[in-house]
Amino acid sequence: MLGEGILKGMAETAKNFFGSYFSAERLTTVEYPEERIASYEAARVFPFLIFDSKNTADPADWEAGMRCVACQICEKECPPKCIYIDKSKDKKPDAVGKAQFYPSRFDIDISVCMSCQICVEVCPFEAIKMDTVYELSTDDRFGGLLLDRKQLAKSNEYYHRIHPTEAAEVDDRLSEGRAKTDAKMTAGAIAAAIRGAEVPAAAKATPKPVAEGAVADVVADAAAVTKTAERPTGAGN
Amino acid sequence: MHEYLDQIFVLLQHRLMDYLPAAWQPLCGVLLGVVAIVCLFPALFALTTVFERKGLARIQNRIGPNRVGPFGLLQPIADGIKSLTKEDIVPLSADAAVHFLAPVVLVVTVFMGFAVLPMGRNMVLVDMDAGLLFYFAMGASTELAVFMAGWSSRNKYSLMGAMRAVAQMISYEVVLLLSSVTVVMMTGSLSLTKIVEAQNHYSWGLPHWFIFTPWGCAGFVMYAIAATAETNRSPFDLPEGESELVAGYHTEYSGFKFALFFLGEYLAMFSISGLGTTLFLGGWSAPLASLNWIPSWLWFFSKLMMSIFVFIWMRGTLPRLRQDQLMNFAWKFVLPMCLLNLMVAALWRFLGDGWLRWVLCSAILVVAYAGMGLNELRRKQIGPRRYRYAE
Numbered sequence: 310m311l312g313e314g315i316l317k318g319m320a321e322t323a324k325n326f327f328g329s330y331f332s333a334e335r336l337t338t339v340e341y342p343e344e345r346i347a348s349y350e351a352a353r354v355f356p357f358l359i360f361d362s363k364n365t366a367d368p369a370d371w372e373a374g375m376r377c378v379a380c381q382i383c384e385k386e387c388p389p390k391c392i393y394i395d396k397s398k399d400k401k402p403d404a405v406g407k408a409q410f411y412p413s414r415f416d417i418d419i420s421v422c423m424s425c426q427i428c429v430e431v432c433p434f435e436a437i438k439m440d441t442v443y444e445l446s447t448d449d450r451f452g453g454l455l456l457d458r459k460q461l462a463k464s465n466e467y468y469h470r471i472h473p474t475e476a477a478e479v480d481d482r483l484s485e486g487r488a489k490t491d492a493k494m495t496a497g498a499i500a501a502a503i504r505g506a507e508v509p510a511a512a513k514a515t516p517k518p519v520a521e522g523a524v525a526d527v528v529a530d531a532a533a534v535t536k537t538a539e540r541p542t543g544a545g546n
Numbered sequence: 547m548h549e550y551l552d553q554i555f556v557l558l559q560h561r562l563m564d565y566l567p568a569a570w571q572p573l574c575g576v577l578l579g580v581v582a583i584v585c586l587f588p589a590l591f592a593l594t595t596v597f598e599r600k601g602l603a604r605i606q607n608r609i610g611p612n613r614v615g616p617f618g619l620l621q622p623i624a625d626g627i628k629s630l631t632k633e634d635i636v637p638l639s640a641d642a643a644v645h646f647l648a649p650v651v652l653v654v655t656v657f658m659g660f661a662v663l664p665m666g667r668n669m670v671l672v673d674m675d676a677g678l679l680f681y682f683a684m685g686a687s688t689e690l691a692v693f694m695a696g697w698s699s700r701n702k703y704s705l706m707g708a709m710r711a712v713a714q715m716i717s718y719e720v721v722l723l724l725s726s727v728t729v730v731m732m733t734g735s736l737s738l739t740k741i742v743e744a745q746n747h748y749s750w751g752l753p754h755w756f757i758f759t760p761w762g763c764a765g766f767v768m769y770a771i772a773a774t775a776e777t778n779r780s781p782f783d784l785p786e787g788e789s790e791l792v793a794g795y796h797t798e799y800s801g802f803k804f805a806l807f808f809l810g811e812y813l814a815m816f817s818i819s820g821l822g823t824t825l826f827l828g829g830w831s832a833p834l835a836s837l838n839w840i841p842s843w844l845w846f847f848s849k850l851m852m853s854i855f856v857f858i859w860m861r862g863t864l865p866r867l868r869q870d871q872l873m874n875f876a877w878k879f880v881l882p883m884c885l886l887n888l889m890v891a892a893l894w895r896f897l898g899d900g901w902l903r904w905v906l907c908s909a910i911l912v913v914a915y916a917g918m919g920l921n922e923l924r925r926k927q928i929g930p931r932r933y934r935y936a937e
Binding site (some may be wrong): 310311312315318319321322325326327328329330335336337338340 | 601604605606607609612860862863864891906915916918919920922923
C-alpha cells in the first residue's frame with residue numbers, strides 16, 4: 310500500500326522520541342563538562358617525561374629524578390619534529406646515582422605533535438611516556454602549547470595511576486636491568502659471558518599490549534639492557 | 547465565567563477602545579489586533595524553534611539544546627542576539643534594493659495571511675466575505691519574495707533554490723487550492739468564520755468537523771501534503787537543500803535578514819496550519835461538546851501546535867525528495883486525487899443524509915487511492931538499490 314513506509318517510519322521516530330525519555334541506553338549523550346567518561350587505560354594523548362621520586366631526598370624534586378639523559382633519539386625520530394632538546398654540558402647524578410647528562414631544555418610543541426607515540430617506542434631509558442590529559446586549551450596558542458621540562462615532568466606514581474599495567478611492566482624491566490647491572494658490578498664477571506646471558510632476557514621482556522609497537526619495543530628493550538649493561542664500564546672509566 | 551474567559555481578549559480590546567474618541571476606535575481597534583498578532587506569532591516562533599530542535603534531538607536520541615536558561619528555553623533569545631549582532635553582508639554584484647526588500651516582503655505577506663484567520667470565537671482581525679481567497683492571494687505572494695531573494699543575490703545556488711521554490715510552490719498551490727475548494731463547496735462560503743461555524747455543532751457530543759467525512763479526510767491529507775510543500779518543509783525542502791544548494795534562496799543572506807527568512811518560514815507554517823485547522827479541524831471549536839468550557843482560542847492554538855508537532859515529526863522521519871519525484875507526486879498523484887475528491891464532495895452534497903453517501907464516497911476514495919498507489923508502486927520497482935557498475 311502506498312504510504313505504508315511513511316507510517317512505519319513515523320512509528321519508528323515516535324518510538325525514539327518517547328523512548329529517549331524513559332530508556333537510559335537510548336540516550337547515550339554524556340554532558341561533558343559536568344560529567345565525563347572515565348579514561349580508558351589504553352588512552353594516549355601527548356607525551357610526558359617521567360621522574361623517579363623514590364631515591365631522591367625530596368620526592369617533589371623532578372629535576373633530580375628525571376630519567377631522561379638527553380640522548381636525543383626521540384628528537385631525531387619525531388616525525389613532525391616537535392621535540393626540542395638541549396644537552397647539558399655537565400653531568401649530574403640521575404635517579405640511581407650515576408652521573409649522566411641531562412636535558413637543559415626539553416620542549417614539546419603539542420600544537421605540532423601528532424600523538425604517534427614513536428618517541429615512547431624509541432626511548433631506551435623509559436623516560437618518555439604517553440599522557441592522558443586532554444584538556445589543554447589555552448589562550449596563548451604559541452607559548453601555551455609549547456610545554457617545557459617542568460610542565461612535562463610527571464612522577465612515576467602518576468604513570469602508575471594512568472597506565473597501571475604498562476607502568477608495572479616498565480618497572481619490572483628497569484629493576485631487572487638494574488639487578489643485572491648490580492650483579493655484574495659485584496661479581497666482576499667477563500663482559501662476553503654477561504652479554505650471552507642477556508640475549509634471552511631481552512627476548513623475554515618483549516610482551517607488551519600494543520602490538521604495532523612490539524618491534525620497536527624489542528629494539529628499545531635490547532638497547533636498554535645493553536645500555537644498562539655497559540653503564541658500569543662507562544662509569545668505571 | 548467561561549464565557550468571560552472565552553471572550554477575554556475581545557473584551558479587553560473593547561475596554562481599551564472605550565478610552566478613545568469614537569472616530570478613532572475602528573482604526574485603533576485594528577491596530578491593536580495587528581500588534582497582538584505581530585507580537586504573538588514571533589513569540590510562538592521563538593518557542594517553536596527550540597521545541598523543534600529538542601524534538602528532532604529526541605527523535606535522534608540526543609538531548610538537544612539545554613544550556614541557555616532552564617531546559618534551554620532561552621535559546622531563541624541567544625539566537626536572536628547573535629543574529630542581530632552579526633554583520634549584514636550584501637554581495638557586491640547583488641541588486642541591493644531587491645535584496646533588501648525580499649525578506650521584508652516575505653514576512654509582510656506571511657503576516658497578512660493571519661488577518662483573516664479566526665483564532666477564537668469573535669477573534670478575527672478582518673472578517674472578510676472572501677477570506678479564503680484573500681489568504682491564498684497572500685500565500686501566493688510569498689513565492690514572489692522567494693524569487694526576489696534568489697534573483698537579486700546573483701548567486702547560482704540562490705537562483706537555483708529560488709527556481710526550485712517557485713516550481714514547487716506553484717505546483718502545490720494548485721493542490722492546496724483544490725483540496726480547500728471542497729470545503730467551500732460544502733459550506734457555500736469563502737468566509738473563514740462561516741466555515742468554522744458550519745463545523746461548530748455537535749451530534750451525540752461529537753463535532754461535525756470536515757475531517758470526519760470521507761471527502762474531508764482525503765482533502766485534509768492532501769492539504770497537509772500541499773501545506774508541507776508550500777512552506778518548504780521537509781521532506782519537500784528542496785529549495786534550501788543544503789546538501790546540493792548551500793542554503794537555497796537565502797544563501798547570500800546573513801544576520802537579521804537571514805533571521806527574517808527563518809521567521810517567515812515559520813510564520814508561514816503557523817498560518818498554513820491555522821488555515822488547515824480552520825478548514826478541516828473545526829477551527830476554534832472544541833473536539834467534544836462537553837469540552838466547550840475551555841476557551842475557544844485555546845483550542846485553536848492547541849490544534850495549531852499539534853499540526854506544528856506533526857510537521858516536526860515528519861521532518862525527523864522523512865528524507866528529502868528528488869525534484870522529479872516531487873513534481874511527479876504533485877501532478878500525477880495528488881492532483882488527480884484532488885479532482886476526484888471534488889467529484890466525491892459533489893456526490894456527498896447531492897446524495898443527502900443517510901448511510902449510503904458514507905459508504906459510496908469512502909469506497910470511491912479508497913479504491914482510487916489503492917488503485918493509483920498500486921499502479922505507481924508497480925511501475926517504480928521499489929526495493930533495495932542495485933548498482934550496475936559499482937559492485
